[in-house]
Amino acid sequence: MSEINTHHQHQLLDITRRHFFSECGVGVGKIALAGLLSGAFRKSAMAKPVADPLAVRSPHYPAKARAVIQLFMAGAPSQLELFDHKPALTAMEGKPIPPEVIGGQRYAFIRPDAAVLGPRYKFARHGACGAELSEMLPQLATVVDDIAIVKSCKTDQFNHAPAQIFMNCGFAQPGRPSLGSWVTYGLGSESEELPAFVVMSTGSGISGGAANWSSGFLPSVYTGTRFRNAGPPILNVASPAGADARLEAETLGLVSTLNRQTLSRDGDPEIATRIAAYEMAHRLQASAPELMALQEESPETLALYGCDPAKASFARACLIARRLVERGVRFVTIYHAGWDAHSDVAGNVKNNCKATDQASAALVADLKQRGMLDETLVVWGGEFGRTPMVESSAVLGRSLGRDHHPNAFTMWLAGGGIKGGITHGKTDDLGFNIAEKILHCLGLDHERLTYRYQGRDFRLTDVHGHVVDALLT
Amino acid sequence: MVDRVGTTGTTWLGLTTACAQCHTHKFDPISHTDYFSLMALLNNADEPEWMISSADRDQRIAESKARAESLWQQVPQHWPAPGRPPGDQLAAGSSEPGQRASSDGRRMVSLAERFDAWLREEAAHAIDWRVVVPEAIESNLPHLVPQSDGSILGSGDITKSDVYTLTLPAAEQPVRAIRLEVLADASLPDWGPGLCYYEGRKGDFFLSEFEVSLPLKQSRVEIARATESFGGKAFAGKQAAGAAAAIDGVMSSGWSTNGRQGHAEAAVFELAEAIEPGQPIVVTLRFERHFACSLGKFRLSTTTASGAEARGMSLAEEVALLTTPAGRSADQRQLLFRRFLKTAPEVSDQIKEIERLEAVERQGLSTLVMRERPADNPRPTHRHHRGEFLSPEELVAPAVPAFLPQLPNDSAPDRLALARWLVSPDNPLTARVVVNRHWHALFGRGLVETVADFGYQGTPPSHPELLDWLAVSFMTPVEQGGLGWSLKALHRLIVTSDTYRQASELTAATAERDPDNVLLARGPRVRLEAEVIRDSLLKAAGLLSTKMYGPGVRPLQPAGVTEVAYGKPTWQASAGEDRHRRGIYTFRKRTAPFAFTTTFDGPSGEACIARRDISNSPLQALTLLNDPMFLEIARALGREVVAAAESDAGRIQELGRRLLSREFAAAETEALAEYLQVQRQRLATGELQADELMAREATAQSVNENLGEEAAWMLVARAVMNLDEAIVKR
Structure with a gap:
């Protein structure tokens, strides 16, 4: 133990x-x-x-980060239109993908011999690090030297609900504690008034639902507290x-x-x-209205996020997240659902980037200018990636989309304990475990953060994982 | 299954069986094989929906059938009488008896003419279908069994990509078309014809491809045309799912009869060239979707006729049509007549009513059950290397863990045997675990503190003799002076004991010597569980409904709790007494649990939690103070105490009795009375608005003296509901 x-x-x-x-x-x-x-x-x-149960506890070793803001892009964004530039796909467009490339992989809707679809957007190099980003991420490009892009993410699951739950809980079936619950269990809360683990959702509903912020077999006190979009956020x-x-x-x-x-x-x-x-x-x-007094923010800050304090939006949630972390909240997750581009991947990426790019970048920039980025870990990503093959089906009324792809997707991390301006992994690399990295930055050893349930010590990463040093400061 | 093995161990045996999923238990004598043997006992079951039978339902079905039959008799009388020939207009309205007779006569003549015309038309198109019973039936997994009527019935497990391969015996005549009838059956989800029960529509099927090949020639047979009696809509409802979609070579399109659950339909596949007699024919049915959607009951027939089309005639109807008019039996005539009436727009209202009555048999309340699989289709259970689902090793036989007494030899090792073994007098473990759990519920701490673990890693019992005595009493039949497994009797035994009835106050001596009350020198003092808090406050306010059974209900909860769930469902609170049913009836929305329960440590139900932790948080305080459900209770309580007593003192004591099961002491009464006076005064001066606090529309009607008084008492009730003692058992 x-x-x-x-x-x-x-x-x-x-x-x-x-x-x-x-x-x-x-x-x-x-x-x-x-x-x-x-x-x-x-x-x-x-x-x-x-x-x-929420008393502050010491980490296993000195921590780089004190808090986490997780920007969960539910529905699975297309890495091929955002981060992972594959010009070769353009050359192959319209031809069936060679069988040796995909092996025996199964997909949710498309057949393994579906045609290749080239990237829908242009890419360019940005920042001192020269990382490639698509033209759909103009704002992220301005902070690219502060983020670490991980292109070699991979998951076990290719349907939304199990994959979301897997990303959060390390297990595809509901019932295990989520990352935010583990972290709160491990470190306690630094806020006496606000919940330690806050969940917001600004897009459409989340198919994995409450299992994504469930405390599972941990005591319910570690369950994520949902903030509402309308009215006072705390029930x-x-x-x-x-x-x-x-x-x-x-x-x-x-x-x-x-x-x-x-x-x-x-x-x-x-x-x-x-x-x-x-x-x-x-x-x-008394403190809840103060937390939500977004109009107190400077006009520059509101403009940086693109936030209208009166309107529920991803930008507003990002700004609230910063204010929560400022007030000692340990773990904030913002869900933005709607990336499930089975049809018209170009339009989907455009709309979702419009809703999220500016605010995601603003969060990194804002945390940095306030000197908070060093102790706050920001994690951006979805539950899986999207196929290089096109999804189109007259039967389902779909065209120029991309199907679920568990074998390759991109996430980025920024802040406490993370080296900025690097790109890690290529898409044919093997797995990478984001969860244990997050724990590592918080000073928690994923092999030592355990809870006894049904006779054995469970941990978030189960029997897997090792920390990738290349990403760490 | 993994979850069930773990839960079974926790619930009945107090054993951490889940621990042995990946390897032999490190502390307790449960081997890796034991784990999967226990799984094998639980694994061999199908999980169909079971129509709950009742005398009511049987009677409703019998009445509907009788009513349908009587309506059938009356349909001809609803056939419209055609108008009179033009020259007859003047006679209209005449009451001469001959006129009326001729009206009925015209009706009958018209009906007979239409029926004859229909018969001639249909008989001309009738096809001589020959039912073919396959000589070989294969599938990747579903269990396919031929039936006496030549059909094939599917059961057991299905997958998202199923293939049925049916080898038809060599025909005696050339085969020009193959018909696939899809049939209803009571054993199928929603009466079929499909096996789909999850994600897609219940009872649906999705035939992605229908293929015909000749093994002797090793060639595929081209299908020229496919027709169907009914084609539903494909998933997402955009494209028609006709039979042509099952011969287009595209797996994502196919034939479905969704919307006609419980009815027989057919598709006819006309071959480009006749198959010569004397060779076996292989028919391959492929079902592929993002959900499992294989066919549950079907029948194949072939014909040598050309130009065959699907027309929705049953086998018996086709046979009757092919029989010469003179040769038709009375039954055949009735069959065809009713078939004709079903197609006639003139009596569609009557037919609709008959079909509604006939559907009653397929409706009713159902429940999910586990049903042991048939002996010829057991589900194999393997040991899995490191517990990985994808790494099956050797087969294991169903058994209980080897270190425990074994199942009896004289019965099959199945779930029934396991259930009997659990409660057998030779097995003291189950009774110990159960009485300990109930001790825990009443005292807040089990005699074995680790209620889910009686193994080496658990805590030893604080009072082993007491635990054994309780367990043995619990198991002993009533006639032998025991409790006969009655939980109610167990509860009575415990709560009437001297130990339970001790005062719960902590003295310096007990705090020093036994701070956690392990030795039971005082009575229990524990916070109530979430559901009990709600139930007991509802009861105190006179709102609790004790109505039993039926589907879940939705109590009040703050707006916005469910907005995050998939599809952003709304939570419309139930009306009437359903709003105030006991907590056990609260609807469980998996993706957005009932907020109050979560706040008060209720687990999500996704993992088996034998012992809830008890937290004490500001969110709980806010919930009891401000949640709309508790405000509603406070209002009801305010009204109740105003009605129950005249004096302030009487009303204060009424609140004490209802919420704390005691009367207030003088100091408490004083504080409450002072608070009451202040609020009463503020209500009178209009500083506080009674109608707002009592959630009344500000209308002239609501302006009455009592409302202000009720509001004042609502505030007092709300305060008392928030006392530690109101949610603590002491």
Whole structure:
């Protein structure tokens, strides 16, 4: 068992309880209360009646990154129209792909002998590093020296839901904890008020659904908290219609008074935790509007992202993500669905780049100018790639599309622990494990971050993976 | 399957069987082979939908059939009487009896004429089809069994690319066309004709290609033309899926009769050149889609006639048509007459009603079941190297783990044997695991703390004799003084014990000597589980519905919870008592779980969690304070206490009894009364709006004295609902 595991599951719980009672004795709960009401709830061991599952924990080794922003391009973007320039395909366009190229691979819709489709967009070299990007990514080109492009990504799955769940949880069937849950479990939360793991979604619905941010067999407290696009982002953060601030203060005051009486009678430290939770809820109600006050951002920043604060969009979500990380949130995932270009890949890429290119690049630039990029890891990518062969079917009304391609896709990473301005891997390389790299940047060893379930120590990367040093600073 | 083996171990045996998926268990005596032997016990089952039979349903079906038959008798009376010849106009409206008789007469004459014309037309096109029973039937996986009527019925597993190869015996006459009838059957999903049950439409099939070849000549036979009695729409609904699409050489197009589930249809494949007699014919059916969609019941026939087309006639109808009018039996005449009526637009309303009644048999409430597979089609189970699905090794026989007492020799090693073995008096493990889990539910901690692991890695029982005594009592039949496996009796036994009824207060002595209450010197004090919190608050407010059974319902939850799920479904809260059913009936949307349950540590249901962790978070506080579901409960509770007592003191105690099962102490009452007075005052001055708090439209009607009073008590109720004690069992 790893340190964190032991620490988390049994011993700390016992030790702190015993410690609390042996040092303080029953009836001295008020001392504890004084501590937690003064805001030291998370930090002071004395004031902590039970092990806080979200307490900040040390990584396995010094971390490069403190937080992660995952830009999940659901539906699978075409690497061939964005990052992976293959002029050879143009020469072969219209001819069937040679069978030796694809071996026995099966596809979702097309036959293995489908014709080749050349890249739909022009590519050019950018930045000091000279990385090739398509004309659909003009904004990303401006930060290309800060990102590491990984072209050799590969997955086990070629349907959306299982592939999304695989990317997030390391397993194609639902039921395992997601990356964000593992990270929160491993490192705890630095924010006392905001959830440690936040999920936003700006495109169409996500076929993998909540399994993508599920805590699986980890305690549910590590489940990603969904931020809504309309209304206050956190569920139930707003007081009911008709209630004013005074009423809420008086209500919480009454609840607190009565709970304290119960604490002094029953002596259960969980009551003290509940009192603290209501205090934090009250603070969260105050801080949530502040978090969402995007109009406070400078006009330059809003323009950088292309964000209209009043309108739900990917740009708005990226800006919120930066503000969340600023406030100590550990892991933010933004889903943007809609890259599933079975037909008209050119139009699909154009529309989705219009929605995401500027804001993705702005996030990297903004984090950098604020000095936050060094400790924030940004990860961009989908659940698989798209075929070099064309998908067209009169039966399904599709033309000039690309099918699902599990064997090659591109992701990029930027920020804490990642070397900027490099391109890793060629599309005929073998596998690459993004998850363990993310853990590595956060100072977590993917072989030591474990949780005991059904009799064995599970880990995100199961029995696979090694860290690619070439990408790391 | 992997999940089931793990869950079976956790639930019934308290064993971490899942651990042995990849290799022999490192701590407990469960070998790698044991794991797959246990899987073999569970693996040999089909999982069809089972129509739930009931006396009601049987009666409904019988009545529908009788009604349909009686409607059949009446159809001719609805045949329209043709108008009178032009010269007869003046007689219209006459009440002379002869006139009416001639109206009925004209009706009958018209009907007979139309039927005769139809018979002549159809008989002229009737084809002499010969049913051919294949002498060899092969498939890649589905189980195909010939039936007595010459048809073939499919069952068992299907894949996304299935191939049926049927070798027809040498014909005696030249074969110019082959007919494929697709047939309904009660054993198929939605009565077939397809085996599709997942992703595509239930009961659909998708015939990508229909191929004919001659093995002796090693040649393919060209198909000149394909016709169908009905062609559905292909996936995505854009293109017609006619039989021609099954001979176009394109696998992504094909023939489907989607929309005609439960009905027989046919396709006829006319050959470019006749196949000479005396040689076997191989017919290959290919089914390929991004979902499994093979054919479930079908029949092949051939003809020597040329120009054959699919016309939707059943075999019996074709035979009757080919019989000379004089030679037709009464049954054949009725068969053809009804067939004719089904095609006649004049009585389409009546026919529609009859078809509706005939479909009643295929409708009803169904449930998924596991059904042991037939002896001639068992599903093999292998040991898999390192647990990898794609690395099967040797076959394994179904068995329980070797270190435990074995299954009896006198019965087949199947799921029934496993179930009997689990609860056999010789197996104490199941009862121990079950009573321990219920002890855990009541005390918040099991006698064995690791409720899912009784192995070497688990914690030893704190009270081994107690655990054994409870387990043995639980298993012992009632007539021998035991509990007879009754959970209710077990609960009663535990909750009426002195141990359970102890006070739960922590004293300095118990905190010092037994902080986690392992030794049970005090009563349990644990937060309720998510579903129980909701149920108990609904109950306190007088809202809880105890209605049993039926499909899941949707309680209130904040807007936007489901917007992230695929297809962005809306969550329309149920109306009436369905809104307040017990938590077990809450609809489970996999991609967007019910938000309240997740916030209060309810697992997603995707992994078997024997013991929920209990967290204590600000999000929980916000939920109890502001979630629309709990505000609704607070409003109902406010109204209830106003109605229940006259005095403030009486109402405060009413709230205490309903939410905390006790009366408030003086200090508490004082704090509550003070809060009440302040809010009552603010409501009276209009600082707080009663109709807003009570979610009433601000209309003249709602302006009444009671609303302000109810709102004040709603606020008090909301506060009490948020007390630690309201969601804690003590």
